[in-house]
Amino acid sequence: AARAGARARRPPRLAGGDRREHRRLRPLREALLPHGSRRRGLGAAALGLGAEPGGGRIGRGRACAHSGAASGARAVAACRRDAHALRRRTWPGYRRRCGGLPAVRRERPAHSARRRGGAPAPRAPGPRPGQRPQPPRGRPVGTGSSFTRRDGRRPPARDAARARALDSTDVRIALVTPFAWSQPHDVNEHVDVLARELRRRGHAVTVLAPSNRARDLAAGRRALLGAFDEPELIALGPAVPISRRSRMGVPVGVRASLSLALARGRFDVVHGFEPGLPSLSYLALRDAAALTAATFFSTERLGYPPGRAQRERLLARVDALLATSEDVAEAAAVRFPGRYELVPHGIDPELFAPAEKRNLVVFEWRQTERPLLRALVHELAQQPDWELVLLRTRTPASRPGVSPRLRGRMRVRTGRTGAARAELLRPAAIFVPAGEGLPRVVAEAQTAGAAIVAPPGRATQPQLAAAETARMIEDEAFRARRAAECLAAAQSQTAEVLADRVEEVYERLASRRRSHTTRSPFEERDWIVADLHLHTSWSHDCSIDVDELLDHAEAQGLGAIAVTDHNVFGGALEAVERARSRRLVVIPGEEVKTADEGEVIGLFLREEIARGMSFGDTVAAIRAQGGLVYLPHPFDRLHAIPTPATLHRHLAEIDVLEVYNARLLFEAYNEEALRFAGKYNLTPGAGSDAHVLAGVGTGAVRMRRFSGPEEFLVSLHDAEVLRRPKSLVYLQGLKWVAQAKERVR
Structure with missing residues (x-):
């Protein structure tokens, strides 16, 4: 027994460089990894928020765990399957000694007792005194009787990997913004308008953002640790001011909160805004297992990540690229190549409904617009009935001076929110945008019915804008025509149009997913183990004879193999011929080198396919023979691989995606393939x-016995991945020795 008052022993650290739990490798037939296995990413960092004292901790990037029957590493592994495991794995004696939660936490309700409309909100049964809310055991998060919507209805059960396309309603969406929700920002206004419109259409939308408001942070923590009842906002942590060119990372606690929110939310779509910053948006798109979309707003927020490999990794996980203008799309395509779609800013037409116009000119003020201000003052000095308002839409550094020539008719106002700007823009007859102003403010002025001053050449000659302003003041018909044109253009910038465009993008992404039958028609057949990627001496870098390969495969207990030599088909034909008297099934194939986008394997081929063609032509040649397209090591960035755009373009033509290759140097490449296959149900x-x-x-799969390519593909749907890795240095050394012997001969 421990002495009274003795210091608790620190849990031993996990052995190994990556701090993961090490397990003894099982035999080939037992080391099973289901194809829908858990993804990594939540990891030990999530213990910073979710674990109770004694269940794990974060310290200098290392995860610690107890060495009992259920170690902390196993708790983290269980957490990847069910995020509520972080709430269940607690130290039993801790709460008894501490008397449960503090009195303040016990007395504070977890959720508001009433909704916005005044109706009482549904409440789940409360926990026992001193106990935090816990999900029912044996049920995944988001399903069952413990999960209710705000309207009292129970949502349909959802699986982590949703097999069907998104419904027109009831889609779980996460909108991730990098800017503090507690402070005004044009990107946050875009996100807020989109979230409200999508909720109005029946979707469950949650905004993930930083915040400096204590109330938001407390509510976000309750949502992460309590009942995840589709919160509208989860504040993941305080906002940290970071420069656009900074390489500072997001704090580990905020990253842990983001991982926990993504795991518990089980979102169908994760939509990140301005991911070109070191922020939550970048991390959410990089780590999410759901369908993803990214929206860019500015040509100046594209500097992160600085490394090309990091940008390629991000692009591989982003399914749709959006931009608010042509200029932004062109600038973003330089660092993030791909096909961009334009979306409107999303203006609330009711908030900016045109009011009775006054003789008012609103000028968006920037410090660099002093020449234009002088020209406007000169023109308005000759119009005694007109007023000038300088609108500051950013945090002001200094207040501009009021000209004596417009004394009593010139004012300076700050409008950082949409409501504040609406009070000025609705009665304004003319709006003069700044050269480096916010594009959203221009769309708001158009919706308010103001005539926009935007003459060609304004950037180099600001006097042109002042001259056009004077013409609008003097020519009322010209001003009315310009205002009508602006109102017509504003119809494409409304929140409803924005939601329509975004919903179309979500539906198109969901259509890429494949639906699989849950019941296999071959349940009565016996199980076999199949290695789907092998080489013989017909390959230029292999010295295994065909007979030796067949004998060794049978000795290892394999029931089927696929012979896929590099750019030759003779080895596969020879293996098929010599295996006719054996029980071993040989699939004839070829690993074809494309022009510049990696390799493609064709299974069940009849003749050889030439190397050097494009990716699309190679796939077409395989399918022309009735073969199956098997994409090997699709994310091995040490070799040539297809680009993300190529993968998305030919997604419907890929029959099998290799999620485990035993020869890859980094396991992260296999994890990336597993994530990609799970996202689209490949x-x-x-x-x-x-x-x-x-x-x-x-590396192999355990599947039902098959006959022909059709049965092979159906049987592979329910297959399990088998892993028995050996030292890559040892295997590569044997390969080099064999090649050296061949050269000596």
Whole structure:
């Protein structure tokens, strides 16, 4: 027994460089990894918010765990399957000694007792005194009787990997903004308008953002640790001012909160805004397992991440690229290449409904617009019935001086929110935008019915804008025509149009997903183990004879193999011929080198396919023979691989995606493939990619026995990935020794 008052022993750290739990490798038939296995990403960092004292901690980037029957590492592994595991794995004696939660936390209700409309909100049964709310055991988060919507209805059960396309309603969407929700910002206004419109259409929308408001932070913490009842806003942490060119990372606590929110929310779509900043948007798009979309607003917020490899990794996980203007799309395409779609700013037409116009000119003020201000003062000095308002839309550094020539008719106003700007723009007859102003303010002025001053050449000659302003003042018909044109243009910038465009994008992304049958028609057949990626001496870098490969495969207990030599088909034909008297099934294939986008394997081929064609032509040649398109090591960035745009373009033509290749140097490449296959419900495959006999069977799948390509594909839907990795240095050394012997001969 421990002495009274003795200091608690620190839990031992996990061994290993990556601090993960090490397990002894099982035999080939037992080391199973389901194709829908849990994804990494929540990890030990989530313990910073979700774990109770004693269940784990964060310290200098290392995860600690207790060494009991259920270690902290196992708790983290269970957390990846069910985010509420962080709430359940607690130290039993801690609460008994501490008397449960503090009195303030016990007395504070977890949710408001009434909704906005005044109706009482549905309440779940409260916990026992001193106990935090817990989800029912045995049920995943978001399903079952413990999860209710705000209107009292129970939502349909959802799976983490949703097999069907998105419905027109009831879609779970996460909108992630990098800017503090507690402070006005044009991007946050765009997000807020989009969220309200999508909620009006029946979707469950949650905004993930930083905030400096204590009330938001407390509510966000309750949502993460309590009942996740589709909150409208989750404040993940305080906002940290970071320069656009800064390489400072997001604080680990905020990253842990983001991981926990993504895990518990089980969103269908994660939409990040301005991901070109070191922010929550970038991390959410990088780590989310759901469908993703990214929206860019400014040509100046594109500097992150600085490394090309990081940008390519981000692009591989973003499914749709959006921009608010042509200029922004062109600038973003330089650093994030892809196909961009334009979306409106999303203006509330009721808030900016035109009012009775006054003789008022509103000028968006910037410090760099002093030449234009002098020209406007000169013109308005000759119009005694007109007023001038300088509108500051950013945090003012200094207040501009009021000209004596317009004394009593010139004012300076600050409008950082849409409501504040609406009071000035609705009665304004003329609006003069700043050269480096906010595009959203221009759309708001158009919606308010103001005539926009935007003559060609204004950037180099600001006097042209002042001259056009004077013409609008003197020519009422010209001003009315310009105002009518602006009102017509504003019809495409409303919140309803924005929601329509975004919904179309979401539906198109969801259509890429494939639906699989939940019941296999081959349940009565026996199980076999198949290695779907093997080479023989017909490949230029392999020395395994066909007979040796067949004998060794049978000795390893394999029931099927796919012979996929590099750019030759003779080895596969020879293997098929010599295996006719064996029980081993041989799938004839070829690993074809494309022009510049990696390799593609064709299974069940009849003849050889030439190398050097484009990715699309190679896929077409495989399908022309009735073969199956098997994409090997699609994210091995140490070699040539297809671009994200190519993968998305040919997604419907890929029959099997290799989610485990035993020869990859970094396991992260296999994890990326597993994430990609899970996102689109692609059929997973695995192979050893063996070039020596010792590597045969190190990667395989356990599937039902099949006959022909159709049965193979159906059986592979319910297959399980088998992993028995060996030292890559050892296997590569054997390969080099064999190649050296061949050169000596």
